[in-house]
Each structure stands twice: as C-alpha cells, then as structure tokens.
Amino acid sequence: MSPRRSYDQFCSAARALDVVGDRWTLLIVRELLAGPRRYTDLHADLPGVSTDVLASRLKDMERDHVATRRRLPPPAAAYVYELTDRGRELLPVIQALGRWGEPELGERRPTDAVRAHWFALPLLRALTGEGLVEVRLGEGEFHLYAGAEDGPVYGDGPAPREPDARLLLDTATGAALARGQLTLTDAVRAGRVTVTGDGPPAKSLREV
The missing domain is CATH 3.30.1050.10 (SCP2 sterol-binding domain)
Known part of the structure; x- marks a missing residue:
C-alpha cells in the first residue's frame, strides 16, 4: 500500500482528490456501483489497467474506506470488492462527471x-x-x-x-x-x- 499523496491544501475539494484523484480510482468506483465484483471481473471491465495498478488502487481504496474486500461463502469461496457507504456516496459525483x-x-x-x-x-x-x-x-x-x-x-x-x-x-x-x-x-x-x-x-x- 503506497503512502497517500496529498495536495496539502486546506480545501475539501483538494482533500477529496487526495482520496479519489488518482488515475483509475473513479473508474473502479463506476464498476463497483454494480455491486460486489471479483478482481478478475474488475480487470476484465477496465481494459488498459495493469494488474499492479489495479491491485494498488484497490488497496488504497480499502485504506481510505471507499471500498472493502470480503470472502464469499462456499461454494463460491472467492474474494470480492464492494463499495462502502462512503464509496456509494460517490454516485452523484460520477453522474456529474458523466454529464460534464x-x-x-x-x-x-x-x-x-x-x-x-x-x-x-x-x-x-x-x-x-x-x-x-x-x-x-x-x-x-x-x-x-x-x-x-x-x-x-x-x-x-x-x-x-x-x-x-x-x-x-x-x-x-x-x-x-x-x-x-x-x-x-x-x-x-x-x-x-x-x-x-x-x-x-x-x-x-x-x-x-
């Protein structure tokens, strides 16, 4: 997990970008708005992202309480990522960006x-x-x-x-x-x- 970089500005927009401003992060949020997703599914639906970058972004999102990882019960027994309540609050942000x-x-x-x-x-x-x-x-x-x-x-x-x-x-x-x-x-x-x-x-x- 990489240390969080910061703009070091006392501004809520800057603080928000500290959390979700890295490349790919908001597109991962877009995919997780569909509900729990396996890592392999995320990678398939984010063409162009490397496995290292995707893994790093997901770890950062867990650290920042935007997403969480859990293990599905048998017979699936797979790990999935899903948005937290705070992560789901990004829906209007994604919608506004899409409209813009x-x-x-x-x-x-x-x-x-x-x-x-x-x-x-x-x-x-x-x-x-x-x-x-x-x-x-x-x-x-x-x-x-x-x-x-x-x-x-x-x-x-x-x-x-x-x-x-x-x-x-x-x-x-x-x-x-x-x-x-x-x-x-x-x-x-x-x-x-x-x-x-x-x-x-x-x-x-x-x-x-």
Missing part, C-alpha cells in the same frame, strides 16, 4: 473499448420512477435499479427478476443518449427506444 463529459465523448475511436453496462449511468440519469429496468442493446444486456438509495445501481446481464420496464435500443441510440445529443423521452417518441412493462419507469416513458 458528454461533449467530450464524440464518435467512438477505433481504439475505444466499450462495455454494455457503461451505458447504464447515462440511462439512469434519464429515468424517472423507481423500479428495476432491463436494457437490451447491440453490445449486450444490463439492468438498472432506478431510484435505488443503497446497494447496486446497475448490473450486467438480464434482470434477476421480472423487471418493471424493459428498454430495447441499438448501440447508436445508446451512444447518442450518452453524448447528450438525444433525450430518452425524445428517443421513445421517435421509436428509437421500445418500452415494455407495467412499472413506474415504463409508464412514465410511455406517457411522454
């Missing part, structure tokens, strides 16, 4: 990696009403917990139970939503997002 970065997204470059669940947070910002939402697009499936106040806010793969809403869209539409070029309500009106289900998120989208 929309103009920077541009067109996907040949070197850009993509994962389906990276579209989760832009969609979560656009949803109203509480409930479980399953999303299917060209890159894969994921699910969202709209209005969740604790626990995971999204997850890979199909919803673990019957969702309150299902959204079907193509990757181009997902990218337009992520760039801020298209709102979810406009995408529904234009027929670029198909909505099914009877829960509050589905009803609010069909009423636009």
Whole structure:
C-alpha cells in the first residue's frame, strides 16, 4: 500500500482528490456501483489497467474506506470488492462527471473499448420512477435499479427478476443518449427506444 499523496491544501475539494484523484480510482468506483465484483471481473471491465495498478488502487481504496474486500461463502469461496457507504456516496459525483463529459465523448475511436453496462449511468440519469429496468442493446444486456438509495445501481446481464420496464435500443441510440445529443423521452417518441412493462419507469416513458 503506497503512502497517500496529498495536495496539502486546506480545501475539501483538494482533500477529496487526495482520496479519489488518482488515475483509475473513479473508474473502479463506476464498476463497483454494480455491486460486489471479483478482481478478475474488475480487470476484465477496465481494459488498459495493469494488474499492479489495479491491485494498488484497490488497496488504497480499502485504506481510505471507499471500498472493502470480503470472502464469499462456499461454494463460491472467492474474494470480492464492494463499495462502502462512503464509496456509494460517490454516485452523484460520477453522474456529474458523466454529464460534464458528454461533449467530450464524440464518435467512438477505433481504439475505444466499450462495455454494455457503461451505458447504464447515462440511462439512469434519464429515468424517472423507481423500479428495476432491463436494457437490451447491440453490445449486450444490463439492468438498472432506478431510484435505488443503497446497494447496486446497475448490473450486467438480464434482470434477476421480472423487471418493471424493459428498454430495447441499438448501440447508436445508446451512444447518442450518452453524448447528450438525444433525450430518452425524445428517443421513445421517435421509436428509437421500445418500452415494455407495467412499472413506474415504463409508464412514465410511455406517457411522454
């Protein structure tokens, strides 16, 4: 575990950056917003990070009480990392950064990696009403917990139970939503997002 570097400034923004300002840290938080993740899963969904850097960042996050590590009971018997309550408080920070970065997204470059669940947070910002939402697009499936106040806010793969809403869209539409070029309500009106289900998120989208 490396000693914590500090800006040595008596400012809460500087103190926050002392904790989460290192390269990769906030992207690890983004991944852990999906709930407990194994080290191998984190490494697979953070293309470009070295194993040494990932291990170092996770240790720093444990030291700073942003994340914790625990062993799953048998038969899994694997270690997972998950956010602490303090770590989950970074959700609005990640959301604000995502909104601020929309103009920077541009067109996907040949070197850009993509994962389906990276579209989760832009969609979560656009949803109203509480409930479980399953999303299917060209890159894969994921699910969202709209209005969740604790626990995971999204997850890979199909919803673990019957969702309150299902959204079907193509990757181009997902990218337009992520760039801020298209709102979810406009995408529904234009027929670029198909909505099914009877829960509050589905009803609010069909009423636009």
